[in-house]
Amino acid sequence: MRKPIIAGNWKMYKTLGEARELVAGLLAGLGDATDREVVVCPPYTALASVGEQVANTGISLGAQEVFYEAQGAFTGAIAPQMLCDVGCRYVIVGHSERRQFFGDTDASVNRKLHAALANGLRPIMCVGESKPQRDAGEAEAIVTAQVRAGLAGVSAAQMAEVVIAYEPIWAIGTGDTATSADAQAMHAAIRATLAELFGAETAQTVRIQYGGSVKPDNIDELMAQPDIDGALVGGASLKADSFLRIIQFQ
Numbered sequence: 169m170r171k172p173i174i175a176g177n178w179k180m181y182k183t184l185g186e187a188r189e190l191v192a193g194l195l196a197g198l199g200d201a202t203d204r205e206v207v208v209c210p211p212y213t214a215l216a217s218v219g220e221q222v223a224n225t226g227i228s229l230g231a232q233e234v235f236y237e238a239q240g241a242f243t244g245a246i247a248p249q250m251l252c253d254v255g256c257r258y259v260i261v262g263h264s265e266r267r268q269f270f271g272d273t274d275a276s277v278n279r280k281l282h283a284a285l286a287n288g289l290r291p292i293m294c295v296g297e298s299k300p301q302r303d304a305g306e307a308e309a310i311v312t313a314q315v316r317a318g319l320a321g322v323s324a325a326q327m328a329e330v331v332i333a334y335e336p337i338w339a340i341g342t343g344d345t346a347t348s349a350d351a352q353a354m355h356a357a358i359r360a361t362l363a364e365l366f367g368a369e370t371a372q373t374v375r376i377q378y379g380g381s382v383k384p385d386n387i388d389e390l391m392a393q394p395d396i397d398g399a400l401v402g403g404a405s406l407k408a409d410s411f412l413r414i415i416q417f418q
């Protein structure tokens with residue numbers, strides 16, 4: 169079965185000291201549950217420090233972004249091997265904020281995903297529609313097209329390493345979560361697309377997270393849906409108590 173995966177995307181928050189304090193709080197309250205996976209994705213500046221702090225604990229380290237080249241004159245960019253070097257196991261690619269503010273496209277997301285896989289990193293690939301797209305009835309077509317384009321050239325075997333995060337843009341940071349029924353419907357559509365691309369058996373093994381205003385008071389209902397296998401959490405991952413409650417979903 170699919171092991172649930174709860175990941176915290178800290179976005180552009182947390183100094184080194186704040187990062188240490190948050191992780192210390194998480195480690196203190198985490199317990200030793202092995203039936204779920206926990207990931208934190210600090211900003212680049214805190215990766216090495218948090219990497220040391222979570223080494224050999226129940227928390228895995230993830231980065232929020234990666235560039236697809238191995239090295240070179242790419243000012244400001246970070247290569248996959250640099251993320252491995254500081255202990256990253258996961259990397260988010262294609263977050264809607266990267267698509268909106270930093271020019272990511274399905275094509276660049278696909279290159280980053282391949283670069284991550286080639287270096288032993290597990291990509292968390294984000295997809296999601298805007299409010300106008302949802303209102304126009306295009307949500308499913310947009311999201312499944314993002315899935316196809318982002319996963320172009322990936323093999324069924326490689327899908328064991330890939331996590332998909334469905335994050336409707338209108339639900340991010342707004343407090344306006346998708347209903348669990350709407351989220352489930354989209355997750356099922358994504359899984360059906362994966363079945364077309366990689367076969368039904370592989371599709372059943374791929375974890376699909378929901379993201380967008382996940383909070384302690386809606387996580388249980390979301391996780392009760394058959395095709396929701398975890399959460400990618402922004403704001404509520406910035407405090408130990410709320411993230412711990414999300415990790416401890418029923």
Ligand SMILES: O=C(CO)COP(=O)(O)O
Nearest residue numbers: 177340341380381402403
């Ligand atoms: O974008 C998100 C996680 O990547 C979701 O952010 P919020 O949980 O703050 O809505």
